[in-house]
Amino acid sequence: MTNEYILHFIEYELQAIALMWMAVLYTIKIVQLSRLPISWERGEKKGNPTRGVLRSYGTIFMPWSMESSKTHLWRWAEFGLYHIGALVAIFNTFTFPFAPAMMTPFVRVLFAVLIAPAFVVGILKLIRRIGKQELRIISTPDDYFSLVSLQFFFFFGIMALLVGTPSWRMAYFLITAGFLFYVPFSKISHYIYFFFSRYLTGKRYGWRGVIPRLESKS
Amino acid sequence: MSITRTALEEVEKRFNRLIGTSATNLCTHCGWCVESCHVYLSTLNPELSPVAKTERVRRVLKRSHDWLSKLVPFWTGAADLTESELDKWVELAYKYCTLCERCVINCPMAVETPQIMGAIRGTLTSIKKSPEILDQLTGAEIAREDGLDMMREIFREHIVDLEKEVQEKLNNPSAKIPIEEEAEILYVPLSGVHTIIPPAVIFNYVGASWTLSMFESSNYAMFLGDIPRAKQIVNRILKEAERLNVKEIVLSECGHAYAAFRWEAPKWFGEPLKFKVSSILEVMDDYLETGVLTFDSSQNGEAITYHDPCNIGRKGGIFEEPRRIINVISSNYREMYPSREQNFCCGGGGGLVANTDWQDYRIETGKVKADQIRETRAKKVLTSCDNCLHQIQEISEYYDLNVEVSNVSQWAISALTIT
Amino acid sequence: MDKDMSIAKTLNLEGLLCPIPVVKLSNAVKGIGVGEVIEATATDPGVMMDIPAWCKSTGNDLISLDKEDGIFRFVVCRVN
Numbered sequence: 001m002t003n004e005y006i007l008h009f010i011e012y013e014l015q016a017i018a019l020m021w022m023a024v025l026y027t028i029k030i031v032q033l034s035r036l037p038i039s040w041e042r043g044e045k046k047g048n049p050t051r052g053v054l055r056s057y058g059t060i061f062m063p064w065s066m067e068s069s070k071t072h073l074w075r076w077a078e079f080g081l082y083h084i085g086a087l088v089a090i091f092n093t094f095t096f097p098f099a100p101a102m103m104t105p106f107v108r109v110l111f112a113v114l115i116a117p118a119f120v121v122g123i124l125k126l127i128r129r130i131g132k133q134e135l136r137i138i139s140t141p142d143d144y145f146s147l148v149s150l151q152f153f154f155f156f157g158i159m160a161l162l163v164g165t166p167s168w169r170m171a172y173f174l175i176t177a178g179f180l181f182y183v184p185f186s187k188i189s190h191y192i193y194f195f196f197s198r199y200l201t202g203k204r205y206g207w208r209g210v211i212p213r214l215e216s217k218s
Numbered sequence: 219m220s221i222t223r224t225a226l227e228e229v230e231k232r233f234n235r236l237i238g239t240s241a242t243n244l245c246t247h248c249g250w251c252v253e254s255c256h257v258y259l260s261t262l263n264p265e266l267s268p269v270a271k272t273e274r275v276r277r278v279l280k281r282s283h284d285w286l287s288k289l290v291p292f293w294t295g296a297a298d299l300t301e302s303e304l305d306k307w308v309e310l311a312y313k314y315c316t317l318c319e320r321c322v323i324n325c326p327m328a329v330e331t332p333q334i335m336g337a338i339r340g341t342l343t344s345i346k347k348s349p350e351i352l353d354q355l356t357g358a359e360i361a362r363e364d365g366l367d368m369m370r371e372i373f374r375e376h377i378v379d380l381e382k383e384v385q386e387k388l389n390n391p392s393a394k395i396p397i398e399e400e401a402e403i404l405y406v407p408l409s410g411v412h413t414i415i416p417p418a419v420i421f422n423y424v425g426a427s428w429t430l431s432m433f434e435s436s437n438y439a440m441f442l443g444d445i446p447r448a449k450q451i452v453n454r455i456l457k458e459a460e461r462l463n464v465k466e467i468v469l470s471e472c473g474h475a476y477a478a479f480r481w482e483a484p485k486w487f488g489e490p491l492k493f494k495v496s497s498i499l500e501v502m503d504d505y506l507e508t509g510v511l512t513f514d515s516s517q518n519g520e521a522i523t524y525h526d527p528c529n530i531g532r533k534g535g536i537f538e539e540p541r542r543i544i545n546v547i548s549s550n551y552r553e554m555y556p557s558r559e560q561n562f563c564c565g566g567g568g569g570l571v572a573n574t575d576w577q578d579y580r581i582e583t584g585k586v587k588a589d590q591i592r593e594t595r596a597k598k599v600l601t602s603c604d605n606c607l608h609q610i611q612e613i614s615e616y617y618d619l620n621v622e623v624s625n626v627s628q629w630a631i632s633a634l635t636i637t
Numbered sequence: 638m639d640k641d642m643s644i645a646k647t648l649n650l651e652g653l654l655c656p657i658p659v660v661k662l663s664n665a666v667k668g669i670g671v672g673e674v675i676e677a678t679a680t681d682p683g684v685m686m687d688i689p690a691w692c693k694s695t696g697n698d699l700i701s702l703d704k705e706d707g708i709f710r711f712v713v714c715r716v717n
Contacts, residue, residue: 036235042484044494046535060326067560068250068324075250079326134264135249138273140295142286143247185286186243187294193244194327200236201328208481209535210559211323216538354663355656357694358687365693369686376685409655409683434686436656572660608657 007166010173011097018180025184026192033196041207047214052206056198078121085118086150089157093176096160096169112161119154122147146188153179221345222299226282228344232337232443233283240330241279242287245269251331254324256562256586257314268321271310272331275338278303308347311338313576316567318528323559340443348442352569355438356447362433363454373397373432380411384418389636393422396429403428404464405498406435406455406475408604413470416627417498423634424510428468431458435475436604441569445486452483459493466494468501471625473529473567473603480534497530498627499602503539506546513633518548523596524626525554525587525610526561527603540602540626547633552594562586564601566609584613591619598622600629644712645669648677651708655683659691666697666715674700679709688713 041049055065060079063069069076088111095102126147129135156172183189205211233241252258252267264270273295280287280296287296297303317332325331342348362369377395385393395418405421405428407413414430421428433455439448459467469475480495505511524544530536537558544551554561565584570576587610591599599610599621610623648665650658658679665675685702688711692699698714 033235033238036233036238038235039485039488041481042488042490043481044490056328059328066250066324066326067556068254068326071253072250079248132249134252134258134267134270135247137264138247138249138267138269140247141293142295145293187246189243190246190327193239193242196235196239197244197328197330200239201322201330208533210532213537213558214535351660351663354691354695355659358659358691361690361694362686365689368689372685372689376682380682409681409687411682412654572656574660574664604654608654 003166003170007170007173010170010177014177015093015097015173015180018177022180022184026189029184029189029192033193038200041204043208045207047206047209047212049203049206051212052204052210053199053202055206055212056202059198078124081117082121082125083118085115085121085154088114089118089154092157092161093173096173108161108164112158115154115157115161119151119158122151122154126151142186146186149175149179149182150188222301222304225304225341225345226278226299228341229279229337230282232340233279236330236333237279237337238283240272240334241276242284244327245272245276245329246327247273248326251321251325251329254321256318256320256565257316257583260565260583260585266314268315268325268331269329271314272329272334274303274306274310275334279334304342304345304347307338308342308349311335311342312349312352312568312573313570313579316528316563316565316570318563318567319532320528320560320563323532336443338443339441340445343442343444349569349573349575351572351574352438352442355436355572356442356444356451359434359436359438359451360447363450366432370398370432377414377430380414380418383415384422387415387419387631388422388634390422393418398432398458398462399429400463401427401429402465403468403501404431404455404459404462404466404493405429405468405470406431406433406479407470408434408436408472408475410604412625412628413472413604416625416631417468417470419631419634420498420502420505420511420627424505429462429464431455433458435469435472435479437475437478438569438572440474440478440482448478449483449486452479452486455479456491456493464493466496467491468496468498471498471530471602471604471627473527473534473605474569476536477529477533497534497536497539497602499530499536499539499543502627502630503542506543512635513547513630514635515547515549515633518633519550520548520598521550521552521594521596522548522598522600523552523554523591523594524557525564525591525599525601525606526558527601527606528561528563528567530602531561532559536602540600543626543630544600547630552596554590554594562590564606564609565613566605569605571605571608580609581612581616584609585617588613588617588619591621592617596621598624598629600624600626602626643674644676645673646675648675650677650679650681650684652680654681655687658684659687662688662691662713663695666713669715671715671717674712674714676710676712679711680707682709684709684711 059065063076153175159168160172255268258267277295277297278299287294315335319332321331381395437451476497484490564587570580614621697716700712702711
C-alpha cells in the first residue's frame with residue numbers, strides 16, 4: 001500500500017465515513033430534541049417574535065448588545081478569531097481534496113494566517129481554564145480534551161497548508177476524522193444546540209417585547 | 219421508591235425542549251456569564267457563578283440525557299443524584315438563584331439557567347423539600363378562596379376605612395372602592411394597603427369603571443414551580459373576572475404576579491386568557507397618554523431613580539411605561555446603570571424575601587444593587603414590585619444608602635393635579 | 638380569649654407590609670410549643686386577610702383578631 005493510496009483513503013473515504021457518522025448522530029440528536037414538548041408563548045403578544053429571533057442570532061455579532069462582551073471586547077475578539085480559525089480549518093478539509101486548483105500558494109498562506117490566531121487564542125484559553133478558579137472548577141476532561149484536540153487540528157492544518165507534505169496532510173486529515181467521530185459526543189457539538197437555544201430564547205424575548213426593546217407604544 | 223429515583227422521575231416530567239437544549243452540551247463552560255450574576259459579584263464565590271450553579275444540576279441531567287455521560291460519566295463531569303446532592307439543590311435553586319435571567323441575556327449561547335432551576339424547584343416541591351414558608355404562603359393564598367364567605371366579610375370591613383382615605387386624598391366624598399361589582403376593569407391588589415389605595419385613587423381620578431378583586435395577585439406557587447397550585451391561584455381570579463363580566467384584569471405592582479398572570483398562565487392553561495391582562499403601570503401610562511391623568515410636576519425636583527424588577531422588565535417587557543410616568547412628574551430622574559434588560563436583580567427575587575433563614579445572605583447579595591443605587595445619588599428609589607421594595611428598604615438600611623423606597627403608583631398619586 | 642391562656646410570645650409586626658407579617662409569625666410559631674399562644678400587633682390591614690388564611694392553611698388556631706386605633710392585634714395558638 002503506497003503513501004499516496006493511504007492519503008487518498010484518509011482524505012476521501014475516511015472523511016466520508018466520518019461525516020456520515022456525524023450526520024447520523026446529529027440527526028438522532030435533533031430528532032430527540034425536537035420531540036421534547038414545548039409550551040410556546042400564549043399571552044397576548046407585545047413585541048415582535050421574528051425580530052426577537054433575528055436579534056437573538058445576531059447577538060454574537062453585536063458585542064455592544066451583551067454586557068459580557070461589551071465590557072470584555074478583547075474576549076469577544078478572541079471568540080471571533082477562534083471561530084473564524086475553526087471555520088477556515090474545517091473549510092480547508094474540503095478544499096484540499098475537492099478544490100486542489102484553488103489551493104494556490106497565496107490561498108494556502110491566507111488560510112494559515114486565518115487559522116494561526118485561533119491557535120494562539122487556544123493557548124490563551126487553555127491557560128485561563130487552568131489558571132482561573134471560576135473556570136477550573138467547571139472544567140471537565142472533555143473541556144481539556146476538546147481544547148487540546150482543536151490545538152492539534154489547528155496546528156496540523158497550518159502545517160498542511162504551509163509545508164504540505166503527505167505526512168502533514170495525513171496528520172491533518174486523521175485528526176479531522178477523529179474529530180468528526182468525537183464531536184457529536186462532546187461539548188463541541190454546542191453549535192447544534194445553539195440554533196435551538198437562540199431560536200427559543202429569541203422568540204420568547206421578542207414576543208414579550210424584551211429584546212428588541214419597545215421604545216414606544218406599538 | 220427512593221427519594222432520588224422519585225426526584226429523577228419528577229425532573230423527567232419537566233424536561234422540555236427549552237431545558238433539554240440547555241441541559242447537556244449547549245454550555246461550553248466559557249465563563250462569560252460569571253460576572254453577570256449579582257450573587258457571584260456580591261460574594262466572589264466561584265461556586266456561585268451561573269455556570270457553576272447550573273453545572274451541579276446539569277451533571278445529573280447529563281447522566282441520563284447525554285450519550286457520553288451515560289458511558290463515561292467522569293469524562294463530562296456527570297454524576298448520579300444522591301440524597302446529599304438533593305439538599306444542595308435546595309440551596310442552588312431557591313437560595314443561590316433568584317431566576318432573574320440576567321445570565322441568559324449575557325450568555326453567548328443563551329443557556330437557560332433559570333429554566334433549569336425552575337424545573338428543579340418544581341421537582342423539589344414534589345418531593346417536599348422546598349422551603350416551608352413558600353409552601354405556607356401558597357397554602358394561605360389558596361385558603362383565601364376556601365373560606366370566601368368569611369373573607370368577604372373581613373374584606374368589606376377593611377375596605378370601608380380605605381375608602382375614606384381615598385376620598386380624603388382626592389377631596390371627593392363620592393370616591394369609591396367597589397368590590398365584586400360588574401365593571402370594565404378588575405383590579406387585583408396584594409394584601410398590603412399600599413397596593414390598594416394608590417390604584418383606587420387613580421381609577422377614581424380618571425373615572426374608570428373598575429372593581430376590586432377579593433383576591434391578591436401574588437402567586438407563591440410559581441416560585442415553587444408548583445404549576446397545579448399556580449393555576450388554581452390564577453383560576454379563581456379568572457372565575458371572578460368572568461362572573462363580574464370585566465374586560466380587563468389589571469394587576470398591582472408585583473413582579474412575579476405580573477409574570478405569572480401575563481406570561482406564564484396562558485402557557486399553563488395552554489391557551490390565551492379571555493381577558494386582557496395589564497399591569498397598573500401600563501394602565502397609568504395609557505391614562506397619561508390620553509390626558510385623563512395629569513400630574514403637577516412643580517414640586518418634584520428630588521433626585522429619583524427607578525429599579526427595573528426582573529419580572530416586570532427583563533421577563534415582562536415593561537421598561538418605558540414607568541419611565542414615562544416618572545419623567546412626567548420628576549425633573550430630576552437619574553437612570554441606574556446598567557438598567558432595563560441589563561438591570562441587576564435586587565437580591566430578593568425568586569421568593570427569597572420571604573425566607574428569613576437566608577436573610578443575611580440575601581442582604582449580602584443585595585450589595586450590587588446597593589452600589590448601583592449609591593452611584594445615582596438619588597434620594598428616592600422607585601420600583602414596581604413588592605419583593606424588590608422590601609429588599610431595597612432593607613439594603614438601604616444595611617448599606618447606609620439613606621433612600622426612600624416606594625412603588626411608582628404610590629409615589630405618583632402624591633403629584634396628582636387635584637383642583 | 639380564654640383568661641387562663643397565657644401568652645408565650647409577643648411579636649411586634651408594626652410597619653411591616655404583607656407577606657412579611659405572615660413570614661415572621663410563621664417563624665415565631667415554630668419557636669413556641671404546641672398549645673402555646675402568640676400575640677402579635679401589626680399595622681398593615683392586609684393581615685386581616687392574610688393571618689386568618691395562614692391559620693386556616695397551616696391548621697393553627699386564630700383565637701382573636703381585633704383592630705384598635707389603627708393597630709391590628711391577633712392571637713394565634715400553635716396546634717401542630
